[in-house]
Amino acid sequence: MSDSTAIAQGASAGAAPHGEHPSYQRHHFETVGQQFDATNFAMWIFLLTEVMFFGGLFTSYLIMRNWYYRAFVEGSHQLSILWGTANTTVLIISSFTMAMAVWSAQMRRKGALLLFLGLTFLLGIAFLGIKGIEWHEKWVKHHVPGIHQYSEQAFLNPASDPEVFKEYHDKPLSPGMAQKTEEYFFLYFAMTGMHALHMVIGVCLLVYIFIRARTGAYTNGHFTFVENFGLYWHFVDIIWIFLYPLLYLISRY
Amino acid sequence: MSAATIVTLPDQATARIPKMNFLTKENGLLSWLLTGDHKRIATLYLISITFFFFIGGALAGLIRLELLTPQNDLVAADTYNKLFSMHGLIMVFFFLVPSVPATIGNFLMPMMVGAKDLALPKINLLSWYLYVIGGLMMLWTMCVGGVDTGWTFTTPLSTHYLNTHVVSAAMSVFVAGFSSILTGLNFIVTIHKMRCPGMTWFRLPLFVWSNYAASILMVLGTPVLAITLTLVALERIFHIGVFDPAFGGDPLLFQHLFWFYSHPAVYIMILPGFGVISEVISTFSRKRVFGYTAVAFSSVAIAVFGFFVWAHHMFIMGISNYSALVFSLLTMLVAVPSAIKIYNWAFTLYKGSITFETPMLYAIGFMGLFTIGGLTGVFLGATGTDIHLTETYFVVAHFHFVMVGGMLMSFLAGIHFWWPKWTGRMYPEKISQLAALTTFIGFNLTFFPQFILGTLGMPRRYAAYPPEFQVLNVFSTAGATVLGIGYLLPILYLTWSLKYGAIAGDNPWHATGLEWQTQSPPLTENFPEIPIMDHEAYDYEWLERMERKEVASV
Amino acid sequence: MSEPNAHNEQGAEHEPHIVSPGTYAIILLVLLVATATTCGMSYIDLGEWHIAINLFGWHVGTTLFWNPVVALAIACTKMTLVVLFFMHIKYSSKLTKLTVISGFFIFLGLISMTLADYVSRAWGRW
Structure with missing residues (x-):
């Protein structure tokens, strides 16, 4: 390379006329490939941020669980393993349908894309619905700390809650430890709440993507947004993959 | 050495500011508020950051005024608590963290890597809006009564005992945190994906390297602060949480999570400053930065080590002895890459053709003050001395030497260095040199006595103190006045220069960076066509060849 | 260089x-x-x-x-x-792979260094 090719010397502005680029290429990128790479990489960096965001919650959980293990065990027994497992399954299947949606966009199949986006949306709604049922149950049982007069009855006297008692035969907790079940439920609501918030954002974005997909916006070879949204959706799935054993499966035997 | 200055300005009689540039491209308020241009966003940031700097500065002035006398006579003790808390919050989250990256970095990053814009211009604009929203929330907090937790939101003080506006302050920091995450994200993507042909990693200016390192810290550290402050807010609202011992929580857990961000945060604040200093020192000694690779990697090393030293803020808080030992050792380690930088700058100066323009004065001031600030950090990192010195004015002096003496000096060095590029005009040289000198003197007068106060045992965060400390406190307050003048001067003459300053031309300093090879102020697209990087960074011989050729062709 | x-x-x-x-x-x-x-x-x-x-x-x-x-x-x-x-x-580039790994590295750093403090507190004084 010689100096004659160097920077900004002479040369007229606007080397390439605009018509050469596809309409979805933003002006400051040189090629479509660069645009895809950059936005995809940006999404990954954002997910890193999200990992650390949940990281703070997981750290708190770890410390509290080690300190108040009995309270965490009995708090966990109050969760429905049926709903929890069902929700895990729903979310994993939704991850699959999302992956298929990305595949459909890559293969430029509009019908399949709409189908899988729709399925993902429905599974997302189903997840939130089940979450709502579970939360409502906690509300009724006065297991929502901070807002709704917390009741330690089920932990001071497990027999008062026959449904759970029948299955686990928990021994009564000391009053001090029974109070710590509030910590468990605080973390339960903080973690599942933060996760559900991400789900809600995801579902809203899905609606937006679905509407745009109907106009063929993602089946013309430019599927970056679907791909990046897919990454987000899978990430939310991964968070749940960890929340499920940590919150539901503490010592079920 | 040829002359006392390297500045060459074009013939003022014929020189014109280019008609077409990023400032004149479009007009009207909306063209600014909806812009995607990184240079305009940088300008917006510069204005808003200066605004918050002066609010924080005014609060600092009130603090120093109160400390003029041993009794708490100017303000009540709880008002004083609010003053230093708001001063800390505003200065840390609304000035220091975004100062160099969001203003100078935003302005330069795409130009330095040879791109038309940052990778995500809309995200960049969003980051500014988040900053403004966070800032307004903080101002609102201040107007309705402020917060008195200190900038550290220490639990259970913040969650249990205080009746001030902790939630809105925490949420304001939360929002501002996301603004900084988005800036960091944008920088990382831009540096990886937007470099022009020929721009290899080791041809990047060191400013890019240090901002890259700071961006990593922003992206990985800030979310931990965000979730921590969310938990503090939840704990205050619902009276249940993981930090308050009354509910079975652990205040030390808060300290771990808080300092996991807030220690790397000091590197977020100082690393971009290092970048500015590298550029300035090289330009005004007409030499390539000594040990370019070492300086580049030391930035990354600081970023990596920076994540594993946080517990040195907690030595006296009851962490385990073994942990304290490990964290103390790691703290000593992080001093190594910082020292590498200082040594390399010193060697860059050695046998260079040094001239003393304003940015260089600030940079030299930086080197001295940062060295003192850094070394006293080693004292504090040693567990033994830390027990004596922590929570005293020694700590206050230490981090002001690093943050104000280091960061603010480098911020001003950068602003003075790139001002001609930004506005196309030069500021008056003599008065700006005077401002640099005033800042340096005022700074030392303000903060050096605080080292002595700290070793004598004056605790921080009190409105009153024993009378025997008064002499040193009077020195400190007097210094703060001088420092205040030092900061007001640039505002005045830089504003003046916008209209009356001499026209600077493309490259008044004869600097080598890509940003200097385009017009000033630059075009919206930065370059008429995407440049091709065909030489090493800081290659002054290349620049000389280029300039000779230009003269010949004219 | x-x-x-x-x-x-x-x-x-x-x-x-x-x-x-x-x-x-x-x-x-x-x-x-x-x-x-x-x-x-x-x-x-x-x-x-x-x-x-x-x-x-x-x-x-x-x-x-x-x-x-x-x-x-x-x-x-x-x-x-x-x-x-x-x-x-x-199927991604090395850069993306490295990004993911570094994220988990820092996350593990947060967890392990914090936990190390809690665990070693039980070991008592020197």
């Missing part, structure tokens, strides 16, 4: 690899089986393991419960599968 020809990542850009629906289906199946396994395992008491070392008079020790270890191991496996296949990391 630097290699003038060091490759800009832009040069490495390529059309993204397209994973076949068959692969996705297999991964889905594995994930569902893993979910059933982790759920079933939680009903079995896997016992615990006491680790105790006596180092020059220091009693350093901790107890490892197998149930959470197994549950987390299964969760990590599931995560790895999702990241590798659903999120296409297996």
Whole structure:
């Protein structure tokens, strides 16, 4: 390379006329490939941020669980393993349908894309619905700390809650430890709440993507947004993959 | 050495500011508020950051005024608590963290890597809006009564005992945190994906390297602060949480999570400053930065080590002895890459053709003050001395030497260095040199006595103190006045220069960076066509060849 | 000092690899089986393991419960599968792979260094 090719010397502005680029290429990128790479990489960096965001919650959980293990065990027994497992399954299947949606966009199949986006949306709604049922149950049982007069009855006297008692035969907790079940439920609501918030954002974005997909916006070879949204959706799935054993499966035997 | 200055300005009689540039491209308020241009966003940031700097500065002035006398006579003790808390919050989250990256970095990053814009211009604009929203929330907090937790939101003080506006302050920091995450994200993507042909990693200016390192810290550290402050807010609202011992929580857990961000945060604040200093020192000694690779990697090393030293803020808080030992050792380690930088700058100066323009004065001031600030950090990192010195004015002096003496000096060095590029005009040289000198003197007068106060045992965060400390406190307050003048001067003459300053031309300093090879102020697209990087960074011989050729062709 | 020809990542850009629906289906199946396994395992008491070392008079020790270890191991496996296949990391550039790894490295740093403090507090004073 010689100096004659160097920077900004002479040369007229606007080397390439605009018509050469596809309409979805933003002006400051040189090629479509660069645009895809950059936005995809940006999404990954954002997910890193999200990992650390949940990281703070997981750290708190770890410390509290080690300190108040009995309270965490009995708090966990109050969760429905049926709903929890069902929700895990729903979310994993939704991850699959999302992956298929990305595949459909890559293969430029509009019908399949709409189908899988729709399925993902429905599974997302189903997840939130089940979450709502579970939360409502906690509300009724006065297991929502901070807002709704917390009741330690089920932990001071497990027999008062026959449904759970029948299955686990928990021994009564000391009053001090029974109070710590509030910590468990605080973390339960903080973690599942933060996760559900991400789900809600995801579902809203899905609606937006679905509407745009109907106009063929993602089946013309430019599927970056679907791909990046897919990454987000899978990430939310991964968070749940960890929340499920940590919150539901503490010592079920 | 040829002359006392390297500045060459074009013939003022014929020189014109280019008609077409990023400032004149479009007009009207909306063209600014909806812009995607990184240079305009940088300008917006510069204005808003200066605004918050002066609010924080005014609060600092009130603090120093109160400390003029041993009794708490100017303000009540709880008002004083609010003053230093708001001063800390505003200065840390609304000035220091975004100062160099969001203003100078935003302005330069795409130009330095040879791109038309940052990778995500809309995200960049969003980051500014988040900053403004966070800032307004903080101002609102201040107007309705402020917060008195200190900038550290220490639990259970913040969650249990205080009746001030902790939630809105925490949420304001939360929002501002996301603004900084988005800036960091944008920088990382831009540096990886937007470099022009020929721009290899080791041809990047060191400013890019240090901002890259700071961006990593922003992206990985800030979310931990965000979730921590969310938990503090939840704990205050619902009276249940993981930090308050009354509910079975652990205040030390808060300290771990808080300092996991807030220690790397000091590197977020100082690393971009290092970048500015590298550029300035090289330009005004007409030499390539000594040990370019070492300086580049030391930035990354600081970023990596920076994540594993946080517990040195907690030595006296009851962490385990073994942990304290490990964290103390790691703290000593992080001093190594910082020292590498200082040594390399010193060697860059050695046998260079040094001239003393304003940015260089600030940079030299930086080197001295940062060295003192850094070394006293080693004292504090040693567990033994830390027990004596922590929570005293020694700590206050230490981090002001690093943050104000280091960061603010480098911020001003950068602003003075790139001002001609930004506005196309030069500021008056003599008065700006005077401002640099005033800042340096005022700074030392303000903060050096605080080292002595700290070793004598004056605790921080009190409105009153024993009378025997008064002499040193009077020195400190007097210094703060001088420092205040030092900061007001640039505002005045830089504003003046916008209209009356001499026209600077493309490259008044004869600097080598890509940003200097385009017009000033630059075009919206930065370059008429995407440049091709065909030489090493800081290659002054290349620049000389280029300039000779230009003269010949004219 | 630097290699003038060091490759800009832009040069490495390529059309993204397209994973076949068959692969996705297999991964889905594995994930569902893993979910059933982790759920079933939680009903079995896997016992615990006491680790105790006596180092020059220091009693350093901790107890490892197998149930959470197994549950987390299964969760990590599931995560790895999702990241590798659903999120296409297996077919991504080195840079993206490095990004993911560095994220988990810092996350583990946060967890392990914090936990180290809590664990070693039980060891007492010098």
